[in-house]
């Protein structure tokens with residue numbers, strides 16, 4: 001189910017501005033990988049190249065290779081729509097569809113590409129909401145609008161929506177930055193459960209969070225504003241936080257940065 | 259020393275002298291009375307003149323008294339508020355009196371018979387007859403115009419917002435802007451010169467509908483465009499990231515989110531063209547008979563009916579009454595459309611309640 005990601009020589013551009021330069025890394029299946037680094041170093045940009053969302057931005061362009069198991073996402077003839085079915089995404093701000101009920105939000109991915117059988121949808125919705133630890137809170141109001149939930153619930157709704165289409169990889173861009181500590185813990189626990197089934201990549205500005213949830217941690221940095229961001233190092237989380245091999249990583253983690 | 263004496267010694271900096279609540283009304287009443295008095299003395303007999311004098315007195319009086327009692331800043335605040343009120347009154351009075359006048363004169367002959375009969379066997383100077391043929395014509399012409407311009411307009415707006423990049427999009431935007439400014443008579447002349455003079459077609463409801471389309475299209479494009487731009491990009495990205503193709507994202511996520519506003523825009527555009535007279539006069543010609551076929555022969559329409567009743571009345575009171583009743587019908591029609599638009603916008607608006 002879960003798949004390995006293998007990135008080599010990746011550059012991403014906004015029109016003529018190169019936002020990230022020459023990134024290579026491997027993400028093993030059924031692991032959680034955290035991306036950390038200062039603001040503007042290209043974490044979000046890199047994350048979005050992993051499911052071809054980068055090219056949705058006007059002027060967005062990518063060079064290099066991203067292998068999902070043995071298929072190149074940027075190979076000729078690859079349909080970005082099918083890539084995004086395999087690699088799901090959760091955004092920084094919860095963004096449930098405002099016109100849809102909680103049920104329809106979770107079912108959206110399936111409904112919008114054709115599965116219409118009610119009993120099948122019911123099963124998927126229940127399973128996904130349970131998977132996102134939201135079922136007990138919303139099972140009595142599945143037909144109410146999703147925007148009526150609290151921020152933390154909305155974010156879990158978005159996670160349920162993302163896992164309902166059974167992706168192989170789940171990308172999360174600062175999924176907890178708009179949430180309170182309790183909702184954050186709920187989502188961190190959830191990540192721990194989800195990694196049994198998915199390959200997870202998470203961007204976070206919260207060092208403790210990276211240390212708590214991830215198996216591997218990648219540190220990104222940029223030489224100066226206007227310069228492209230680079231991958232400084234990627235290693236086991238325990239090692240990054242205790243004994244990193246690059247001085248800049250240690251400086252950043254211990255707050256002696258800049 | 260007690261607290262009371264302390265606070266007497268140091269006057270509060272937060273509380274200041276203030277005028278009572280009825281102050282505004284008192285000044286308004288005073289200035290109306292003064293305005294009337296001045297005009298009688300000066301022998302001005304126009305009600306516009308005394309209203310202007312009263313409005314001026316109201317603002318000056320408010321400022322003068324408030325500045326003396328409450329201080330400069332509060333006085334300015336009061337003047338700004340009263341300016342808004344005066345402007346509001348001057349805007350609302352003509353509107354209210356127009357509706358009042360139309361209702362008063364319109365209800366005289368407006369009844370079931372009037373709505374269900376044509377002018378077929380009634381001379382313009384005689385009483386009787388009705389506007390059935392005109393209502394039918396307006397509904398068909400406006401319906402046809404909407405049937406063409408809503409899909410074309412909405413699709414154009416979708417192209418501009420969701421796909422349009424580069425020069426083509428810029429050119430389309432430019433031409434839409436130009437179209438917005440086309441006077442209705444010019445749109446009518448354009449269709450007249452191509453459809454009727456060059457292609458040799460006769461006058462028909464459809465010819466009028468084409469001119470109305472030219473007028474309606476830019477309004478639909480513009481309003482739909484604005485509504486689509488209001489849909490947050492995050493929703494599009496959320497949908498795309500689920501692996502939903504772009505066209506389905508637009509159809510199932512973007513359009514439903516914006517549908518309330520789009521409907522309002524379309525209804526307003528319909529209301530605008532429903533009252534157009536000039537192109538209809540040129541292209542549909544008008545008729546006293548019921549013609550249910552918009553593709554052949556002259557038809558009537560409500561605005562043109564009103565115009566022709568006035569023009570051909572020959573001083574007959576019956577024709578004037580019919581014109582007023584038709585005006586009332588037209589206003590009611592547009593009012594109902596607006597209410598429907600509000601209803602739909604409210605009903606379709608993204609829900610946020612629990």
Ligand SMILES: Nc1ncnc2c1ncn2[C@@H]1O[C@H](COP(=O)(O)OP(=O)(O)OP(=O)(O)O)[C@@H](O)[C@H]1O
Nearest residue numbers: 014017019038039040041042043044045046057226
């Ligand atoms: N839509 C865009 N158009 C042009 N440049 C962009 C765009 N989005 C991001 N950038 C630039 O790309 C660089 C990387 O941005 P990115 O959003 O990936 O940073 P980040 O590491 O996610 O930062 P943060 O931690 O603040 O989210 C920045 O210099 C940013 O200015």
Ligand SMILES: [Mg+2]
Nearest residue numbers: 043044045173
């Ligand atoms: Mg970011």
